[in-house]
Amino acid sequence: MKATIEKRLGLKELADKVVSAEEAAALISDGDVVGMSGFTRAGDAKVVPLALVERAKNEKFQIDVYTGASLGPEVDRYLAEAGVIRKRGPYQGEPALRNLINKGEVLYVDGHLSHVAELVRQNIYGPIKFAIIEACAITKDGYLIPTNSVGNSPILADFAENIIVELNISCSESFIGIHDIYVPEKQGDRGPIPVVSATDRIGEIGIKIDPKKIKAIVISENTDAPSLIVPPDEETDIMANNLLNFLRDEIKAGRLTSKLAPIQSGVGSVANAVLQGFQDSEFEDLEIYSEVLQDAVFHLIDAGKVTFASATSITLSEELGKEVFENMDKYADKLCLRPQEITNQPEIIRRLGLISVNAALEADIYGNVNSTHVSGTRMMNGIGGSGDFARNARLGIFVTKSYAKGGTISSIVPMVSHVDHTEHDVDVLITEQGVADLRGLAPKERVPLIIENCAHPDYKEQLWAYYNDAVKKTGNSQTPHNLEKVFSWYVNYAKNGTMVE
């Protein structure tokens, strides 16, 4: 192990910074704003947070935690449950943390993932005292090599006063060279970000750090918590087919070629399942320009369908993770991990003309989408990058099953209870019932497509009844609504356990 550490710690002047997790955790003070590496349970700081959990058993202290995106249980479950997190952003996905957020015990600020780096530059979160960053290696010329994700680590390392490195020696050295680290200058001083193809490398192999800021290096062998996605099911298969058929129609209409365009696919089981649908399709030479690479992408690479995948993180199921991470050499020339400021950058998303597929919690008859809030009040995960992609992509596609909770909830409602993506950012809506292509349509033109093509049959009549009544009451206005009854479905659900009237 000593040899491994020496090999991974190329910058020899830092050898005396190697300490225990407890010693590193002791550096953090009550009230600190702490940046951490990690994006969708990948490449997150793990051992120092667990030492903070231990410390919290004997001492009351709280910190604010800002990251790339969601972290694994070390932070978003154990540290949260220990009462150490005062405020958290910009994304989370652990039931334990979600529960604390919705009881008002943790403040949570979700937001567009492309915005976070600018907010750090502007010192909006407050001075960042520490960045805790998992690294695969520190090279002799001072580059910190990330592990399974890049996320916001470059900007956090740049702006933090101090850095703690978790040097994870279980991360394969074949990760070195996979990352492409490029950090734009501040606004007003920067030129174009020169990515013009998903495959472009524009930066450096790691995060250039000021060694003086490194206050501790902790050796870690802990691996990422695996992805929790569930396999495709009959309905996600139908949704995938609906997407494929829609894309075939786009080719027929001359709007896409058979090579399609670089694809972004959101986080979670539904988006993964829909992407998996490409495997048995005729599509080839596909490129991915996404946030997170989930299982489906590696299956598609293995199947020869995907030639290149760019993202900011790799989050895999336990089984596939073992296979992929032990054979990274096999994927090295087909992968690129970038900062999320680059993967989610409107400039690049629009330039490349992505096909973007993200999951919705619910959509309404006019095409507004709720991605985050159950019944308008309780946070699920967060908006993540869905807004960065949906608004700027060539095709902003949202997918959802038409119903939830055994049919007692309709995913198509009169008005969504929280708006994350407005009618102007939702190009196409896909459920297991069908496809609604909303581009270029006025609100009232969208209604029949959404109700007839996307809603579950059990709710169609009820949706039409709402709409027809609203048309009558408003004199057929631009966007008919009856504000007295618009949320009655949620009220009914809360009282009677069903949205069926």
Next chain:
Amino acid sequence: MKATIEKRLGLKELADKVVSAEEAAALISDGDVVGMSGFTRAGDAKVVPLALVERAKNEKFQIDVYTGASLGPEVDRYLAEAGVIRKRGPYQGEPALRNLINKGEVLYVDGHLSHVAELVRQNIYGPIKFAIIEACAITKDGYLIPTNSVGNSPILADFAENIIVELNISCSESFIGIHDIYVPEKQGDRGPIPVVSATDRIGEIGIKIDPKKIKAIVISENTDAPSLIVPPDEETDIMANNLLNFLRDEIKAGRLTSKLAPIQSGVGSVANAVLQGFQDSEFEDLEIYSEVLQDAVFHLIDAGKVTFASATSITLSEELGKEVFENMDKYADKLCLRPQEITNQPEIIRRLGLISVNAALEADIYGNVNSTHVSGTRMMNGIGGSGDFARNARLGIFVTKSYAKGGTISSIVPMVSHVDHTEHDVDVLITEQGVADLRGLAPKERVPLIIENCAHPDYKEQLWAYYNDAVKKTGNSQTPHNLEKVFSWYVNYAKNGTMVE
């Protein structure tokens, strides 16, 4: 006049295309999709539309009309009232058209103004049969020189099957050289858009056209309908001061320098009045990178406060318009008119780090903004470019008076009745009551700032009562709401003429 026409019509092969407005209007067929020049009543086609109005007296026909943004009364009043417009996009602002839209007699699809060019490229509006474009001149090398706006004219001229030119000889020749026409390649084939400063010129002086597509040239001397903005009042003066004080605090915090950053200011009286507030301030060397230049910008140029202004249109009050348009030479080196795909491009807005100021109809206690729909149903104007700017600017600022209709309406409500800008796109909210800086805050942290700093005193108690009840009912969830009562203020207003409970 003949000499003027010869001078303005440099491409001599087109001389035989000069026809009357009636002859040009006769080329349009029932069912045609027609693109028109014009952006906020500036540079719009005028004489052919009026001939279409005449034609409609004896013939029933309908067309779809897509433009830069809102047009003057020739199209958005008279042509609409003649029943000729079946569908209209992407923006309008005439009471007559608004009325028809809200009676369901005209379909209206508003949307982000930066999206329109991509939708045209993708043929989403249907094949564009005719583009009717007002021009100041057609040069001998085939450039069509726009007049007071560029808007979507380049992309419409490129994709339309046929072009009708309104050669407006009342437009001063000093407009030649003010425009900077740059049209990106299609998505996937394009590189960066090379604007790195508000003053950069990256394109050509006019729209390069295929002369074969020009089917008619109509000589016009009609001037644009003047802007309808009203002068600043006591409350907009206070709002302007609130903005200036906020910017001073940003300088103190080290986030801005005294030169600020390029400013975007929305369309309408309130945004104009707030911008006018810079005149008596200490700020100098200001740059504008906006959609529309209204009166305030020219006052600021005259006062030596603004050194350069980039936009896609110039819309002035009658009095100021006469002065400016007859003395364009004076402004030529301080102005640039670009296509709206460039002025509103997220790539450039984020690169330059704009300060963006747009008007809201209403905002809610969590920071969501409604820019378009009165009581969630009746369209006012449209979202326009506010979303392009707010989401991508360094500072997405929204301004509104805290009340409307003599205090019977509160502009701060429990939940906005229509969401145009989500909580993640609204950085700062300013009313005549004060400023709420929402950056980096969780929803529940925003509530006291919005209620205490921005709401009208008459509604503060009522807002707190709603919020406190919602907190209790939801167990203090991420975004407390009581969906049974959330829109009761609108219901009360509809029934009793006031939101006061």
